[in-house]
Amino acid sequence: MTTAAVSLEHPWTEAELTELAHLKTVNEQLPDDSPRALLSVRLSILTDDTTSPVRQELDLWRKANDDRVRVVGVARDLNVSATKVPPWKRKELGNWLNDRSPEFDVLMFWKLDRFVRRILDLQVIINWCQEYGKNLKSLHDPIDLSSTMGKTIISLIAGMAEIEAANTGIRVASVWQYAKTQDTWVIGRPPFGYATEKNKGEKVRLVIDPLGSKVLRWAYGAALRGVSASKTAKILNRAGVPGANGGKWTSTTLLLQLRNPAIKGLRVEVGRRSGRKRSREVLDTKGNPIKVADAILTPDEFDELQATLDRASRTNENPWTSGATKFLGVIICRNCKTNYTVRTSTSRGVRYKYLRCRVCGGKGANPQELYSALVEAVLEELGDHPVEYREYARGAEKREQLRQVEASIKYYMEGLAPGGRFDRGGFVKETAEETLQSLLDQMDEIDPESTKDRWVLTHDGRTYQEQWETGGMEAMSRDLLRAGIKFEVAHNDSNELEADLLIPEDVKERLVIREDAFKTGF
CATH class of the missing domain: 3.90.1750.20 (Putative Large Serine Recombinase; Chain B, Domain 2)
Structure with a gap:
C-alpha cells in the first residue's frame, strides 16, 4: 500500500462537528461529581495508515461518555514526535500536566503509542500519576493504574512501542548512510545554490x-x-x-x-x-x-x-568574554533590547572590562557600577517579598472527612425526626441534638476549597533579600530571569548613563518557585 502523507491541519467536516456537538451535550449532562477527564490527541505525521486527530478526538469523547467521565479539556499536540518530545514538554499537554493538574482526574488517549514511545518516559508518567492521584486510560490498550496487572501491561506495551520506534530510527539512519555514498540525490534538502x-x-x-x-x-x-x-x-x-x-x-x-x-x-x-x-x-x-x-x-x-x-x-578574534556577564538576559539595551555583555579591551598595556550593547555599540558602562545599581533597585522593590513555593494539595482526605460528617448528620437528622430513633425526649434526644450541632459545626469548619485538588503557596519565612544575600548575584540573576524583570540601559544626549527597572505586573506570581514534577525524566 502506498503511504501518502497529508496535512495534519485536516478540517472537521460538518458531519463530524455535528457528532462532536452531540457528544459534548451528552457529556455535559453527567453529574458534577463524576470523574474529570483530559483527552490527549497527538500525531507526528498523518498518513493513509495513521489515525487522524479528528477521529482520535471523536473516539475519546465516545469513550468518556461510555465511562461516565466529564471532559474538562482536550490537549492537541500535532506535528509532535512522541519519541523526541515527552508528554510534559509538549505545548498543550505539558501545560495541563505542569500547571493544570488539579483540574482533571484521568488522562485519556487513543492508543499508548499516540501518548508515549519511550518506556522511560512512561515510567516517569506512572510515578507522576501515583504522586498526584491520577489515572491513565487508553481506548485500545488494557491500561489501569489502580491494579498491579494494569501497571505491568502498560510497561510491556510501552516497551514494544519503544522497540518499534528504535527500529524506525535505525531504518532512517540507514537511508542517510546509504545516501552519503551515492552521486545521486537520495534524501534531504538540497544545499543553498x-x-x-x-x-x-x-x-x-x-x-x-x-x-x-x-x-x-x-x-x-x-x-x-x-x-x-x-x-x-x-x-x-x-x-x-x-x-x-x-x-x-x-x-x-x-x-x-x-x-x-x-x-x-x-x-x-x-x-x-x-x-x-x-x-x-x-x-x-x-x-x-x-x-x-x-x-x-x-x-x-x-x-x-x-x-x-x-x-x-x-582581525576580531574573541572580542567578547564568554560567560563573564552577570545578569545576562536582564540587563538589556533600551534601544534594540539586545543583551548588554562584558567586553575586554587593552589600552596602553592595561586590560579593563566594560558593559556595552553588541548591536548599538556606543560608550560602555562600568560593570560593577551597573550591577550595584541593579541590585539596589531590585532590593528596594522586591527585597521584602517572601520566597514562596507552589505545592500540590490533595483534597481526598478532606473529601472523605466531609462525606463522613454529612452521612452522620443525615443519620442524626433522620433519628430526630418525628418517629425517629432519637425522638424519645429526655436525655436521648438532648444528647442526639448536641451531637448533631457538633457535626454541623464540624461541617462549617471544613473549607470547600480544601476538598479539591489544588495548588497552594507556602513559604519558610525567608525574604528574597535573605535568599539573595546567601546565593549572591547568581541566585538573583536566576530569579530575575524567571520573573521576566528587565534593566534597560542607554546613554542620553548628554552621554550620561540611564537605567530603568521594568517589573511585570504579575511578578509575584512569576517569582513563585515551582518544583519540576518531571525532573527525573530522561
Missing part, C-alpha cells in the same frame, strides 16, 4: 539554481573585496533576496553558506568544529570527495574564499 531534478532514468540529481548560485558568486566577490559578511547580508536583505531558509540574511547564515564545501558540488555532512556546527566533505571508500553536482565555486576559488574569511575573522 542547488535544486533537484529527475534525469531520463528517473534518478534525482542536483542541479545549479540560477538565483542561489548568483547570490553565492556575488557574495564570494564581495568577500574578496573586503566587504564584511554583515554588510553583505544587509545588502541582500535590502535587495529582497530570500535567505537560505526563506528568511532574512544574517552574517551567520551567509558565512555558513560561504564555508559550505557543498558549493564545490560535493556531498557533505554536518560536523562540529570549534564547538560550532559546520558542513564537511564526505569521502568515498578510497578517501576521495563524492561529487554530486557541478561546482558553483571551483576548488581554487573556494580555498581562496576560506583564506579570506579566516583573515577577516582573526
Whole structure:
C-alpha cells in the first residue's frame, strides 16, 4: 500500500462537528461529581495508515461518555514526535500536566503509542500519576493504574512501542548512510545554490539554481573585496533576496553558506568544529570527495574564499568574554533590547572590562557600577517579598472527612425526626441534638476549597533579600530571569548613563518557585 502523507491541519467536516456537538451535550449532562477527564490527541505525521486527530478526538469523547467521565479539556499536540518530545514538554499537554493538574482526574488517549514511545518516559508518567492521584486510560490498550496487572501491561506495551520506534530510527539512519555514498540525490534538502531534478532514468540529481548560485558568486566577490559578511547580508536583505531558509540574511547564515564545501558540488555532512556546527566533505571508500553536482565555486576559488574569511575573522578574534556577564538576559539595551555583555579591551598595556550593547555599540558602562545599581533597585522593590513555593494539595482526605460528617448528620437528622430513633425526649434526644450541632459545626469548619485538588503557596519565612544575600548575584540573576524583570540601559544626549527597572505586573506570581514534577525524566 502506498503511504501518502497529508496535512495534519485536516478540517472537521460538518458531519463530524455535528457528532462532536452531540457528544459534548451528552457529556455535559453527567453529574458534577463524576470523574474529570483530559483527552490527549497527538500525531507526528498523518498518513493513509495513521489515525487522524479528528477521529482520535471523536473516539475519546465516545469513550468518556461510555465511562461516565466529564471532559474538562482536550490537549492537541500535532506535528509532535512522541519519541523526541515527552508528554510534559509538549505545548498543550505539558501545560495541563505542569500547571493544570488539579483540574482533571484521568488522562485519556487513543492508543499508548499516540501518548508515549519511550518506556522511560512512561515510567516517569506512572510515578507522576501515583504522586498526584491520577489515572491513565487508553481506548485500545488494557491500561489501569489502580491494579498491579494494569501497571505491568502498560510497561510491556510501552516497551514494544519503544522497540518499534528504535527500529524506525535505525531504518532512517540507514537511508542517510546509504545516501552519503551515492552521486545521486537520495534524501534531504538540497544545499543553498542547488535544486533537484529527475534525469531520463528517473534518478534525482542536483542541479545549479540560477538565483542561489548568483547570490553565492556575488557574495564570494564581495568577500574578496573586503566587504564584511554583515554588510553583505544587509545588502541582500535590502535587495529582497530570500535567505537560505526563506528568511532574512544574517552574517551567520551567509558565512555558513560561504564555508559550505557543498558549493564545490560535493556531498557533505554536518560536523562540529570549534564547538560550532559546520558542513564537511564526505569521502568515498578510497578517501576521495563524492561529487554530486557541478561546482558553483571551483576548488581554487573556494580555498581562496576560506583564506579570506579566516583573515577577516582573526582581525576580531574573541572580542567578547564568554560567560563573564552577570545578569545576562536582564540587563538589556533600551534601544534594540539586545543583551548588554562584558567586553575586554587593552589600552596602553592595561586590560579593563566594560558593559556595552553588541548591536548599538556606543560608550560602555562600568560593570560593577551597573550591577550595584541593579541590585539596589531590585532590593528596594522586591527585597521584602517572601520566597514562596507552589505545592500540590490533595483534597481526598478532606473529601472523605466531609462525606463522613454529612452521612452522620443525615443519620442524626433522620433519628430526630418525628418517629425517629432519637425522638424519645429526655436525655436521648438532648444528647442526639448536641451531637448533631457538633457535626454541623464540624461541617462549617471544613473549607470547600480544601476538598479539591489544588495548588497552594507556602513559604519558610525567608525574604528574597535573605535568599539573595546567601546565593549572591547568581541566585538573583536566576530569579530575575524567571520573573521576566528587565534593566534597560542607554546613554542620553548628554552621554550620561540611564537605567530603568521594568517589573511585570504579575511578578509575584512569576517569582513563585515551582518544583519540576518531571525532573527525573530522561
